[in-house]
Amino acid sequence: MSLDKATVAKIAHLARIKVPDEELESLAGELSQILTFVEQLNEVDTKDVPPMTSVAAQKLRRRKDEVTDGGYAAQVLSNGPETAEGFFVVPKVVE
Amino acid sequence: MTALTHLTMAGALDGLAKKEFTAVELTEAHVRAVEAVRPFNIFITETPDAALSMAKASDERRAQGTAGPMDGLPIAVKDLFCTKGVATTAGSHILDGFKPEYESTVTSQLWRDGAVMLGKVNLDEFAMGSATITAHQGETVSPWSPGAPGAWERKIVAGGSSGGSAAVIAARAALGATGTDTGGSIRQPAGYTGTVGIKPTYGRCSRWGIVAYASSLDQAGPMTRTVEDAAIMLRSMCGFDPKDSTSVDMPVPDFRAALTGDIRGLRVGIPKEYRVEGLSAEIAALWEQGIAWLKEAGAEPVEVSLPHTKYALAAYYIIAPAEASSNLARYDGVRYGLRVEGGNLKEMYENTRGAGFGKEVQRRILIGTYVLSAGYYDAYYNKARQVRTRIKWDFDEAFKSCDVILTPTAPSTPFAIGEKMDDPVQMYLNDVFTVPINLAGLPAMSVPAGLGADGLPLGLQLIGRPFDEETLLRVGQVVEKAANFSAVPPFVA
Known part of the structure; x- marks a missing residue:
């Protein structure tokens, strides 16, 4: 599998990572190399093999749907790059 | 008396109990050692003040007769574990x-049991790597590097991603360290530095508060200089945690009690598929030696087959990046860490993540995003999860005819910084023997077993049945005793 620059630009956008145009070419090469490497998986017969969802032999535990934690907004916000009046501040979303 | 920094954990606990020295004295010696290893760029954050106040509190507990199982032991913490009020950088x-x-x-349990925190140690960025060279804070140099600190003839890698943890114990600047292992990140650096590292069974140690890389593979574990010390530290790190939905609710054994030295009649599986191309002759010879040691101790070697071994790396390099791309979505400049402004919210996200993530992390997020994207999900991600099931089945089958599996930890001795680094796929081959174990969720450990012709350490890996860390440790100690690994790095603090 070989990725072109446009595909890499599209994935980078989906992943919300700014990649400078001049790096797209080399990145396409590196990613293609990895995708070529993983193609060997097609040699494995996986007919009727279930995709693994949990490596431990246990079902995902459930908990009661109740509030057990909270009430410390100041701590939640303490690492925020920009906060005001009990909220995280981000650039304007709606024009 | 042995220098305080050269003690084992077991030896230090003994000395503390007999009042030969205090936790404060032990910690002061280690704080000086932490300063001495600065040229190797092992610590991201040193916490000497916290260490000394924790040591003081430890001495008080001991005086009152309430000392815990790790009371007064100075350790380092991989900078992937969240520590309250102390910078955590990943x-x-x-x-x-x-x-x-x-x-x-995990760290709260270590402090509960009396351990003393010396600081936070280096790793590959977000634990993605095999050499501890990709962190924003720079590369860690192994104390095994020949030459004077800062003027090394070759800068040897400490392995990764828990390279800081491995280097700090090899350099005698901590008695132990926490590591995490997603594809070999505890065992490979342990092998590269002549130290002991255990990746427990998936679910043994809580993942809560550990910066996530690939959640279905990540597992924390101890790194120490002896198998007995690993048993001591593992016990404190394990245990059920309701805050981690994959934590397994089962009792934590006294792992130290499992170290009986008696492995008579135990069947040791030797997987034929691990005789891979590129396996160095000296590793192959060491592996044979390991088989002979276990045989002398009364164990019975049996050949086993793990036919899907060669596909493990490929499956790993789909599953791990897929999970990483999801886990790392949280770093968006809103709630913590770096923010790089942009004209609107989307630009702010892209600028922050473009500037904040290093190249290898970006590469893995992009691969993960691609294999999870519409139209490729089945071909890549689901295929990889099916292959993962087959790898797990291989181990289930193998453990019908053996009790533990013996392999090398890595295909060669550690490389030097700058070697092997242009080709990401070539770099990934370091993990060829360790990755399958994470995919199968099994416990495994690396034990130092010898030195290569280049004077650098080689490790042997033991793989156990799910939740059978006790057999793993018992056999590990037999290997340790037979190997009698006593080499120390050219630099020790």
């Missing part, structure tokens, strides 16, 4: 300034 620029308001479950 080796990334994107977590600039982040000081957690909470403590990871």
Whole structure:
């Protein structure tokens, strides 16, 4: 599998990572190399093999749907790059 | 008396109990050692003040007769564990300034049992790597590097991603360290530095408060200089945690009690598929030696087959990046860490993540995003999860005819910084023997077993049945005793 620059630009956008145009070419090469490497998986017969969802032999535990934690907004916000009046501040979303 | 920094954990506990020295004295010696290893760039954050106040409290507990199982033992913490009020970086620029308001479950249990924190040690950024060279805070140099510190003839890697943890114990600047292992990140650096490292069974140690890389593979574990010390530290790190939905609710054994030395009649599986191309002759010979040691101790070697071994790396390099791309979505410049402004919210996200993540992390996020994207999900991600099932079945089958499996830890001795680094796929081959175990969720450990012709350490890996860390440790100690590994790095603090 070989990725072109446009595909890499599209994935980078989906992943919300700014990649400078001049790096797209080399990145396409590196990613293609990895995708070529993983193609060997097609040699494995996986007919009727279930995709693994949990490596431990246990079902995902459930908990009661109740509030057990909270009430410390100041701590939640303490690492925020920009906060005001009990909220995280981000650039304007709606024009 | 042995220098305090050269003691084992077991030896230090003994000395503390007999009042030969205090926890404060033990910690002061280690704080000086931490300063001495600065040229190797092992610590991201040193916490000498916290260490000394924890040591003082430890001495008080001991005086009152309430000392815990690790009381007074100075350890280092991989900078992937959240530590309350102490910067936690994951080796990334994107977590600039982040000081957690909470403590990871594993570290809180270590402090509960009396351990003393010397500081936070280096790793590959977000634990993605095999050499501890990709952190924003720079590369860690192994104390095994020949030459004077700062003027090395070759800068040897400490392995990764828990390279800081491995280097700090090899350099005698901590008695133990926490590591995490997603594809070999505890065992490979342990093998590269002549130290012991255990990746427990998936679910044994809580993942809560550990910066996530690939959640279905990540597992914390101890790194120490002896198998007995690993048993001591593992016991404190394990245990059920309701805050981690994959934590397994089962009792934690006294792992030290499992170290009986008696492995008579135990069947040791030797997987024929691990005789891979590129396996160095000296590793192959050491592996044979390991088989002979176990045989002499009364174990019975049996050949086993793990036919899907060669596909493990490929499956790993789909599953791990897929999970990483999802886990790392949280670093967006809003709630913590770095923010790089942009004209609107989307630009702010892209600028922050473009500037905050290093190249290898970006590469893995992009691969993960691609294999999870519409139209490729089945071909890549689901295929990889099916292959993962087959790898797990291989081990289930193998453990019908053996009790533990013996392999090398890595295909060669550690490389030097700058070697092997242009080709990402070539770099990934370091993990060829360790990755399958994470995919199968099994416990495994690396034990130092010898030195290569280049004077650098080689390790042997033991793989156990799920939740059978006790057999693993018992056999590990037999290997340790037979190997009698006593080499020390050219530099020790």
